[in-house]
Amino acid sequence: MNPYRLYLVTDDQQDLRTLTHVVEQAVKGGVTMVQIREKHGDVRAFIERAQAVKNVLAGTGVPLIVNDRVDVALAVDADGVHLGQTDMPAEIARRLIGPNKILGLSIENHDQLLQADDLPIDYIGLSAIFATPTKTNTQKHWGIEGLIEALNTTRLPVVAIGGINQTNIPQLCATGVHGLALVSAICHADDPCQATQQLLQLMD
Template structure:
């Protein structure tokens, strides 16, 4: 099974009850990986959110990934952590989480991509593919051509992130990308379960 296929990234603006609803529904809809994101710097709240999501995913085989914070990933014994370029160096993160946890890294330009295969990571989050309202400080938009180039450059699985919606999914899947990371298409859907099923259908 390809865990990266439909990769849900939670919306840190949503309250606990909404988060619980979204993750529950997305899980029933067939989401294959869940990353909990919390950008407000409140570690206690982050741990609470992560523990709740872990409880929902328990026994499902769907990995729980923590965004940015290795300490939170360790605190809740998550399945892995996803780091940005300004977070803890991946070499140190790998030492802390051990060999069996999943470690992802956001790659934002060609220079970073060229280094990726030498790093102790399991997958790349290629960011951002298209312009997106959830990430305003993006340095680069890879586009379809950039994604194709990245896929031919690295041997690591690539999860495409940024500006992904139903209109561009078939085109993205045609590149052979390993997974798509989505926030609003699932988190802001009226019916997250149906939205997840629909998105997976577009990926076939």
């Protein structure tokens, strides 16, 4: 099974009850991976929220990935970490989490893409494919052509993120991309389970 196929990234603005509800319903609907993202810098709250999501995912086989923070991932024994370009270097993160955890890295420009295969990572998150309100500091928008270029450049699985929704999913999937990461389309849906099922139908 491809764990990257439908990759839920959580919304750090949602309270704990909403967060766990969204994750639970999204997993019922078929998401294949969950990344918990917190941008507030409150490590204790991050650990609490990560542990709550881990409890929801227990027994589902869906991996829990912690965004940015290796310490939080280790604290809750998450399945992996996703790093940004200003986070801990991938080599050090790999040493800390060990060989068996999943390690992802956001790739924001062509130079980073060319270096990715030399790093001890398992997949790349190509950011941002399209403009998106959840990421305002993006270096570039790759678009469909940039995504195809990335797929032809790296041997690593590629997860597309940024501005992905019902209208562009068929076009993205036609590139052979390994996975799509979504925030708003699932987190802000009235029914996250149904929204997830509809997204997966569009991906077939």
